[in-house]
Amino acid sequence: MSQFSDYAWMILDGTWVTVKITVVASVVAVIVALLTGVARTSKFFWIRLGPTLFVELFRGTSCYVQLFWAFFALPFIGISLTPFVASVLVLGANVGSYGSEVVRGAIAGVPRGQTEASVALNFTKLQRFRHVVFPQALVAMLPPAGNLFIDLLKLTPLTSLITMSDLTYNAMAVRQQTGSTFIALATILVGYFLMSSAIAWAIGRIERRASRGLETGPRAA
Amino acid sequence: MIWDWDFALRIIPDILRGLGTTVIATFFGSLLALAVGLVIALANRSDVTAVRRSSRGFAEFIRRTPLLVQLYFIYFVLPQAGVVLPPLLCGVIALGLHTGAYLSEVYRAGIDGVPRGQWEAARALNYQQGQTWLKIILPQAIPPMIPAIGNYIILMFKDSALLSIIAVPELMSMSRNIGNDSYRYLEPLTIAAILYLLLSGIAVLLLRIIESRSGMARLTG
Numbered sequence: 001m002s003q004f005s006d007y008a009w010m011i012l013d014g015t016w017v018t019v020k021i022t023v024v025a026s027v028v029a030v031i032v033a034l035l036t037g038v039a040r041t042s043k044f045f046w047i048r049l050g051p052t053l054f055v056e057l058f059r060g061t062s063c064y065v066q067l068f069w070a071f072f073a074l075p076f077i078g079i080s081l082t083p084f085v086a087s088v089l090v091l092g093a094n095v096g097s098y099g100s101e102v103v104r105g106a107i108a109g110v111p112r113g114q115t116e117a118s119v120a121l122n123f124t125k126l127q128r129f130r131h132v133v134f135p136q137a138l139v140a141m142l143p144p145a146g147n148l149f150i151d152l153l154k155l156t157p158l159t160s161l162i163t164m165s166d167l168t169y170n171a172m173a174v175r176q177q178t179g180s181t182f183i184a185l186a187t188i189l190v191g192y193f194l195m196s197s198a199i200a201w202a203i204g205r206i207e208r209r210a211s212r213g214l215e216t217g218p219r220a221a
Numbered sequence: 222m223i224w225d226w227d228f229a230l231r232i233i234p235d236i237l238r239g240l241g242t243t244v245i246a247t248f249f250g251s252l253l254a255l256a257v258g259l260v261i262a263l264a265n266r267s268d269v270t271a272v273r274r275s276s277r278g279f280a281e282f283i284r285r286t287p288l289l290v291q292l293y294f295i296y297f298v299l300p301q302a303g304v305v306l307p308p309l310l311c312g313v314i315a316l317g318l319h320t321g322a323y324l325s326e327v328y329r330a331g332i333d334g335v336p337r338g339q340w341e342a343a344r345a346l347n348y349q350q351g352q353t354w355l356k357i358i359l360p361q362a363i364p365p366m367i368p369a370i371g372n373y374i375i376l377m378f379k380d381s382a383l384l385s386i387i388a389v390p391e392l393m394s395m396s397r398n399i400g401n402d403s404y405r406y407l408e409p410l411t412i413a414a415i416l417y418l419l420l421s422g423i424a425v426l427l428l429r430i431i432e433s434r435s436g437m438a439r440l441t442g
Contacts (some may be wrong), residue, residue, distance in 0.1 A: 047401040060418035062379035065393060069410045072400060076407035077223055168290060181301060185294045189286050195284035215274065 007174045014170030015191060020194075021087050021166060028092025029099055029152060035086050036096070037103025051100070058097035063155050066090045071162040086161040095152045102144045106137040139211050146203030150196045157192075167191060229408040232399050236412055239395030245428035246391060247378045250316035253351060254377065255370075257321025264326035283322035289383055291315050296387045303312050320377045324370060331366040332358065371428040384415070392416060 058066065070086045081089070110133050118128040160169035165211035167188050174186040264276035283291070292315040299306060306314075335358050343353040385394030396409035 056422075060379075060419065060421050061414050064382050065379075065410070065414050065417060068393075068406075069398070069414055070363070072406035073410040076405070117359055150285060154285075157287045157289040161241050162290075168287070168293075174292070175297070181297045185290065187297060189282075189290055189294065192286045192290060200285075 007178065010170045010174055011167065011187060011191070013150075014165060014167035014188075015083045015195075016154050017165055018153075018167040019193075021159055021164065022092065022149075025088040025091035025152055026149055028088055029094075029096035029148070032093055032096025033099030033103050036100040038107065040100065041107050041193050054093075055097040055100045060093050061093040063091065064161070066094060067158055067162055082185050083159065083162050083164045087149070087156075087164055088160060091152055091155050091159070094155070098151070099145065102141050102148070103137070106140040109134060109140055110136045129189050129198065139207070142203060142207045142210060146200060146207075149150070149199050149203065153195055153199060157165050223407065225405070225408060228405060229412060233412065236392065236395050236409065236416070237394040239390060240416060241383050242309070242389060242391040243378070243393075246312055246316065246381045246384055247374070250381065251374045253313060253317025254320035254324055254373070256325025257317055258328055261321065261325035262332070263327065264334075265325065269276055269372045270361065280322040280325050283318060288315065288319050288380060289366055289386070291319060292383060299426065306383070308387045308389045311387060312381070312389050314376060314379050315382075316381060317379075320373050323373055324388070327366050327369045327373070328362075330369075331362040334365055335361045365368060368428060368432050371424070371431070375424045375428070378424070379417055379421055382413075 036055055039051040040055070042048055067086065067090045070081060070090050074081065074139065075087075095173050114132050114136065115128060118132045123132065156166055157168035160166050160172070163169075165173075171184045171188040175181050178184070245357060261276050261280050264272050267273050267276070268275055279344065292312065295306075296311045299311070305347040325407050339361065340353070345355045348357065382393035384391050385397055388394065392413055399409040400406040430431070
């Protein structure tokens with residue numbers, strides 16, 4: 001029975017690594033999404049150019065290819081990243097690039113009358129964005145953002161391929177040591193399902209809170 | 222010189238051979254996904270509560286668990302149940318199931334998007350069930366689905382790189398093998414990434430053209 005608890009610890013240990021990667025990469029993703037998303041609403045071509053190229057580059061290939069490139073090809077041009085840093089940067093940039101489109105779309109979706117009203121009320125550009133446009137855009141961003149956080153969690157098993165000992169990596173180790181393939185894989189499938197569901201639940205709560213006082217959103221409906 | 226052109230040109234034929242397998246996997250994966258999505262979408266509309274609940278639960282579970290773990294499950298667990306499949310087939314099944322779970326939502330949105338009056342009119346005109354679907358509902362439901370279905374197939378094309386993990390000789394697998402043999406990862410991984418980028422970029426452009434065409438067909442027809 002002591003062996004069983006060893007394996008249980010390995011699974012818990014892996015879960016903790018998965019959670020760490022997900023949280024840190026989510027922070028990177030949010031920063032990437034906001035910076036590139038807001039920059040891409042600019043009316044100046046030269047401000048849009050860089051972020052657009054960045055986003056298209058990360059959306060045009062899969063996260064797995066990017067992760068391998070960052071871990072195996074980058075050292076040839078003199079940049080060596082630790083597995084953890086490579087994981088959170090690539091996952092963050094990948095999901096952030098999809099998020100960029102969400103941010104851009106949400107800002108573009110705020111009715112023009114809102115901008116015009118704040119110009120009429122003599123708001124500065126920054127005030128207009130900070131107090132009028134962004135809070136309304138945020139509500140529209142949340143549901144797709146929730147799906148992206150779940151997507152990010154679902155990408156973390158890829159990091160096991162560049163030697164991160166996450167949930168998937170440890171489960172495969174348990175599988176090899178015990179030979180019980182079904183139990184090991186079924187356990188982590190359920191584990192990922194529970195973590196995804198927790199994210200979905202949390203985003204649902206934040207959504208309700210953020211849409212308070214607005215005319216649209218889950219509360220008014 | 223960090224980038225070795227001679228080496229890069231020498232390995233391109235091998236990498237292109239891998240691309241052929243990638244296209245095959247994506248093609249059959251798409252066919253399976255279209256079928257799986259349809260079955261789930263129809264089951265979700267069933268009059269029998271148990272059927273509805275289990276198909277919704279199944280699709281939700283697939284959408285909330287990682288593709289890599291699903292791939293491992295099919296590749297490692299099925300043989301234990303006595304079902305030994307070639308790696309490429311395992312990969313096609315995993316891609317088809319995963320994408321199919323997402324496509325079921327696209328089908329649902331497309332069918333729900335047809336105004337209720339169309340169903341009522343079909344009934345008033347004495348159309349049979351089959352005629353209603355074939356002549357009234359589907360012709361209106363399918364064009365708006367095309368962009369979303371196309372996007373999921375492009376995603377599948379990029380995700381098919383994962384099949385290299387179960388030794389399917391596709392694009393990414395060929396590049397990794399070249400890297401392992403030569404200890405040079407920069408050229409093969411970069412060429413692979415460029416090919417993914419190029420092909421998915423072309424696919425996105427084609428999709429936009431089809432999209433505008435089908436939109437026009439709807440307006441004039």
